[in-house]
Amino acid sequence: MTTEVRVPTLGESVTEATVATWFKKPGDAVAVDEMLCELETDKVTVEVPSPVAGTLGEIVAAEGETVGVAALLATIAEGAGAAAPAAAAASAPAAAPAAADSVDVMVPTLGESVTEATVSTWFKQVGDTVAQDEMLCELETDKVSVEVPAPAAGVLAEILAPEGTTVEANGKLGVISGSAAGVVPAAAPSAAAPAAAPAAADKDVANAPSAEKAMAEAGLTAAQVTGTGRDGRIMKEDVQKALSASVAKPAAAPATAPAVAPRAPVPADDAAREERVKMTRLRQTIARRLKDAQNAAAILTTYNEVDMTEVMALRNTYKDQFEKKHGVRLGFMSFFTKACCHALKEVPEVNAEIDGTDIVYKNFVHMGVAAGTPQGLVVPVIRDADRMSFAEIEKAIAEKGKRARDGKLSMAEMQGGTFTISNGGVYGSLMSSPILNPPQSGILGMHKIQDRPMVINGEIKIRPMMYLALSYDHRIVDGKGAVTFLVRVKEALEDPRRLLMDL
Structure with a gap:
């Protein structure tokens, strides 16, 4: 018997959300009320528990997808028998063609009133090996950033929504192929890509993509940040706290200031000294609502x-x-x-x-x-x-x-x-x-x-x-x-x- 996992009611005026993280991948056994995935709406994070015990079948809404209320997220095959196909596929990876194992990465549910999101960052490129629940990309809605985890292990075969693209709820972001075979190559490039291994090896759940992005921009490593998320997962707020704590150190030890003070010569042209940053969807919404309030009242x-x-x-x-x-x-x-x-x-x-x-x-x-x-x-x-x-x-x-x-x-x-x-x-x-x-x-x-x-x-x-x-x-x-x-x-x-x- 198959049970559908659907987006729960999100709030009075929230119509959609973004699938931020999948904690399980197809073929995993799940218990009743065990957390399957995490959705992000305009302002809050919503956890979706498993309605029944069984084996997670198909993930319909991949990380990063925008989904509406009551939209289908995944299916669960009740009972233990459903786990057999996953084991069979693992024992004979060569016989499973990539097309047959392909999994769509979909926009998660965003919230009741959110119908679209913008792809802000892709953390993986086409051809990269991904583990299940590893963060693929980050979406921005009107009010929050939504992280999209990989619904299955494999190889990122296609990116359908590049950075800067506006995607609708239930839209397709990309395709992961070879979900069964992709697990094996993940161990092989460990010597060539040691930086990516610790994050996946030390935790069952990868750090938030927004946190990875913030750490990369700030030059921090995961060891320098204390994670407060599920299973020690590092969130964006944890990086901000680490940065705030480090700001005070140069004041106490001014001798280190010259190390970061030198900068490249500033061009005379004003345009060259400007930085153009696209407004986040949250900031766009704040701007629109404030102006609407002034216009209406x-x-x-x-x-x-x-x-x-x-x-x-x-x-x-x-x-x-x-x-x-x-x-x-x-x-x-x-x-x-x-x-x-x-x-x-x-x-x-x-x-x-x-x-x-x-x-x-x-x-x-x-x-x-x-x-x-x-x-x-x-x-x-x-x-x-x-x-x-x-x-x-x-x-x-x-x-x-x-x-x-x-x-x-x-x-x-x-x-x-x-x-x-x-x-x-x-x-x-x-x-x-x-x-x-x-x-x-x-x-x-x-x-x-x-x-x-x-x-x-x-x-x-x-x-x-x-x-x-x-x-x-x-x-x-x-x-x-x-x-x-x-x-x-x-x-x-x-x-x-x-x-x-x-x-």
């Missing part, structure tokens, strides 16, 4: 400032007890989240959205918290934040933040937000005008806390001040409502007792 920003004295004093008084009891640090975000939830009740239009000619008022607060990650800006959503305690909010923010940095957020965790908080202050921003996150009608921008002289009861005193910015959609939020909202946030933060009294 009537964005206006109102500003205020808040004296953080009381919040800081309250936090300093209780932070140790809070962390001891709840196991999480007491930060400023819980205060701002609580203050915004409080203000949204009084000014509900800031928590609403436009749907055609209707205004949809939300009687709940799903708070989006913008977070910067190595892959770009993501906005995980804290659902029903208005019903949460300070401890619950802090735990949710910490957990979502970690998952965001690790690239483990699901699409569901980043959808459905009704209002967003963006904290540019962590990067040192003193004042900015945040852009709306459609279809939301409001976003609060936090900024750097800075000591400034303020007049308090006729006297000049130094106070820790923060500028606040509320960008809102003027189509449904009037100036009075926007100003009132920001004033309520200010009042709640300057006197946190108001939150307890619901004032």
Whole structure:
């Protein structure tokens, strides 16, 4: 009996994904719920488990292929008998013609709303021997990079989508021939190509192609990077961490700086000194969405400032007890989240959205918290934040933040937000005008806390001040409502007792 492995539901608005890695190859035995492959959508990585126990048959969507929701990824022959053909083929490789053993490398599922990707890098060339699950190429979708592993061992016979090509979901990237015979030659060129052997020999799963590319560009070896992926697999983020750690070393030992300082003479012609780099699909999507937000909404920003004295004093008084009891640090975000939830009740239009000619008022607060990650800006959503305690909010923010940095957020965790908080202050921003996150009608921008002289009861005193910015959609939020909202946030933060009294 044959069971089909299909792309799972990826999220509310995600229609496709890219097959990043196959952990199994045709002929491998698989257990129920054992991970078969990994898909990458615009923002998250999705693992696909085996629905049954048996032997992996045909891989329909090879690494790098773009696939839609419910698209066929592979087939599994249930029971142990299905493994026999693989063993038979291994015992008589000469009798198996290359054409009969050819396996298509397909674009993996990309996500519910992603229909195409761009081939950014091929790690193999035509004629190269590849091992199963070895990274062949890397695709870029609107928001993420997707790695495509080899669905089977053999020889890369054909590349159908060269670098720079835009491919659609379920499109064909290349062809691997001689899947059975290709395993033997892999050991032969070990002396001629020692650099490629350690990566495959030390791990069951090859390093991420994007990581291999980043290491090559940075001049790093796998031994210099600590892998945090499955089975110690090195991910792109691991390379970035290694590079960040190495940046500090020249500062501590300036004597080594001259070794890397000399460069070739700079040409006088400006064009020769320019570097043209194609925008990633993620950056293209960010650019398009930001411009769409400006074109669609009537964005206006109102500003205020808040004296953080009381919040800081309250936090300093209780932070140790809070962390001891709840196991999480007491930060400023819980205060701002609580203050915004409080203000949204009084000014509900800031928590609403436009749907055609209707205004949809939300009687709940799903708070989006913008977070910067190595892959770009993501906005995980804290659902029903208005019903949460300070401890619950802090735990949710910490957990979502970690998952965001690790690239483990699901699409569901980043959808459905009704209002967003963006904290540019962590990067040192003193004042900015945040852009709306459609279809939301409001976003609060936090900024750097800075000591400034303020007049308090006729006297000049130094106070820790923060500028606040509320960008809102003027189509449904009037100036009075926007100003009132920001004033309520200010009042709640300057006197946190108001939150307890619901004032």
